[in-house]
Amino acid sequence: MIASLRHAASTRLAWGLLSLSALLFELCGLFFQHVMGLPPCVMCIYERVAFLGIALAGLLGMLQPRLWPLRWAALLLWGYSSLQGLQLSLQHVDYQMNPSPFNTCSLFAEFPTWLPLDRWLPWLFNPTGDCAEIQWQFLGWSMPQWLVLIFGAYLAVFLIIALANLTKGRCCQ
Secondary structure, rough: HHHHHHHHHOHHHHHHHHHHHHHHHHHHHHHHHHHHOOOOOOOHHHHHHHHHHHHHHHHEEEHHOOHHHHHHHHHHHHHHHHHHHHHHHHHHHHHHHHOOOOOOOOOOOOOOOOOOOOOOOOHHOOOOOOOOOOEEEEEEEEEEHHHHHHHHHHHHHHHHHHHHHOOOOOOOO
16 A cells, blocks of 8 residues: 555656646635625635645646656645645634634735735735634635535655655655
8 A cells, every 4th residue: 555655656648647636725715705796815825835835846746756856846835835835824713713802813914025816816826805704604614614624634644655655665766
């Protein structure tokens, strides 16, 4: 089983599915914003960036998945983005479950000056909503609660694949 997991990480199909899944979640966020009219808050924007990190990891892994340096760079980007997304969504849930004037998110996205995504692509990265407001629920869970589950699943799969790639054996270069 470990050999098959290690082999899966060395195929373009697996990395493509990772990238596709993250892009589909990104499209869901855009649907909620532009079709359903739900304004994204700053935490939503940061969670979008985490999804883009996972999608980029998938694209990086697709380049040459059998080469271990490239595969590990993609794995580490996947793990980092998943962990950041999980932390962000947990903080977002805290904003919603424990609203307080002392526990609020910023009104503006704070991107680095060399990468002002909110100015370059405002339709994608400009926050206009309130983090504490629950605008949408499905099966009793708010969007950030679903994101905790989604990022947690991404992180769990990453850990399994990374551990399989750390075991001895040879499947790839």
